[in-house]
Amino acid sequence: PARARAARRRLGLFVYPAEMVATRSGADTAAKGLTFDGPTSGGSAHNVMTRNAPHPETLLVRDRPGQKRRRVGDLTQCLVNGTVGECVSHRAEGLPVWRTGMLLVVLEYFAFVAVSMFGNIPAPKNVSICGFLELVPNWVFFLYAHVAAAGVDCTVFAALAIFRKETAESGNKGIGVARGLLMLLCAVCLAGFSAVPRCLWDVHQNLVLCWVVATSAAMFLSLLRERSCEGYSVFPLFLWSCGTFTCITFYYESSMRFYVAEATTVVAYVLWCSNLHRVFNRKTFSVACFLCLDGLIGVTLLLLFRYNQTKVCAVTGQWR
Numbered sequence: 001p002a003r004a005r006a007a008r009r010r011l012g013l014f015v016y017p018a019e020m021v022a023t024r025s026g027a028d029t030a031a032k033g034l035t036f037d038g039p040t041s042g043g044s045a046h047n048v049m050t051r052n053a054p055h056p057e058t059l060l061v062r063d064r065p066g067q068k069r070r071r072v073g074d075l076t077q078c079l080v081n082g083t084v085g086e087c088v089s090h091r092a093e094g095l096p097v098w099r100t101g102m103l104l105v106v107l108e109y110f111a112f113v114a115v116s117m118f119g120n121i122p123a124p125k126n127v128s129i130c131g132f133l134e135l136v137p138n139w140v141f142f143l144y145a146h147v148a149a150a151g152v153d154c155t156v157f158a159a160l161a162i163f164r165k166e167t168a169e170s171g172n173k174g175i176g177v178a179r180g181l182l183m184l185l186c187a188v189c190l191a192g193f194s195a196v197p198r199c200l201w202d203v204h205q206n207l208v209l210c211w212v213v214a215t216s217a218a219m220f221l222s223l224l225r226e227r228s229c230e231g232y233s234v235f236p237l238f239l240w241s242c243g244t245f246t247c248i249t250f251y252y253e254s255s256m257r258f259y260v261a262e263a264t265t266v267v268a269y270v271l272w273c274s275n276l277h278r279v280f281n282r283k284t285f286s287v288a289c290f291l292c293l294d295g296l297i298g299v300t301l302l303l304l305f306r307y308n309q310t311k312v313c314a315v316t317g318q319w320r
Contacts, residue, residue: 082235086274089231090283099283101290102274105150109270112143113263126254129262130198130208134309134316142302147270148194149297150290152187154273159183161280166225179221185214191297195304199313212244212265219272231278240268 080088087100097103115121116132119140124131133141159180166176189211196204219237226232243264250258277285309316 078233078235080233081231081278082233082239082271082275085231085233086278089278095283098287101150101285101287102270102277104287104290105147105270106267108143109147109266112140112147115140115143117259127256127259128198129259129266130193130204133305134197134199138302138306141305142298145194145301145305146290146294146298147266148190148301149294151269151273152191152297153289153294154277154285155183155187155190157282157285158273158276158280159187161276161282162225165280179218179225182214182218182221186211186218189214191301194301195308197305197309197313197316199316200308215240215269216244222272222276226279229279231275233275236268236272236275239271240265243268 086102087097090100091097116129116136117123121132121136121140124135129144133144162183163176163180166179167173189207193204193207193211196207198204219240222232223234223237227234243261246261247258247265250261276282
């Protein structure tokens with residue numbers, strides 16, 4: 001047994017307690033000849049542990065408060081990057097507030113939710129965002145269409161940025177093309193179900209389901225590929241997961257819970273787009289860009305939706 005232990009020690013197959021503690025704690029007190037039984041030959045008075053010395057594991061215990069503080073700091077940073085990180089980075093660089101168009105996107109979507117819910121608009125029997133869109137006046141619908149247009153704009157930007165990143169860093173155009181096409185699929189589906197009303201049920205619902213699946217896959221791939229990038233946050237993915245899970249749970253229930261779940265997924269998508277702006281350093285999505293370029297896209301979505309609702313649908317507004 002003694003020869004076997006010596007052989008295992010030479011081969012690195014066995015680590016004695018003193019060496020293990022020294023490795024975990026990073027202490028420099030583990031020298032040759034060190035044991036817990038007292039000093040032996042080969043160790044000095046300064047590098048020898050005895051039975052009366054403090055247990056080495058206390059070094060690890062003492063560091064736990066510092067670890068907790070670091071974890072709280074990491075969670076706080078994740079939350080900031082995933083919500084207002086784009087705005088904070090712009091302010092840190094000395095850019096004016098009007099250069100952050102995402103602030104207006106979020107405010108406009110909250111305005112749409114507030115008006116549709118509390119603006120004396122008759123609620124559909126099946127309470128949902130798509131149900132409200134067939135009933136609200138055009139100016140209220142435009143608030144939604146404008147936000148959807150911003151989502152299309154930001155998703156197309158992210159598709160191009162991801163393709164360039166994957167091609168430049170990994171040199172793998174296949175991954176870049178696949179991820180870029182996946183992002184474009186998200187943009188096409190988002191524009192599609194925003195232009196096709198729910199009265200065209202099959203087309204509308206297939207576009208919604210495709211958007212949810214494609215976005216979920218794109219967000220997960222972003223976690224795998226961009227998690228080490230400066231400014232990346234997993235919070236939008238977490239919020240998206242909560243929203244989609246709640247939507248599935250209350251899918252067959254006409255209630256405010258389903259409406260809130262839908263609104264949560266929309267907010268999560270907006271935050272994800274904003275975080276991608278932060279990761280890929282987009283500085284051109286200003287308030288002017290949102291009002292002008294995305295405004296034109298929003299008007300187009302509005303016109304297409306009303307045309308399909310009035311000319312293509314056999315029955316509309318039956319959700320009252």
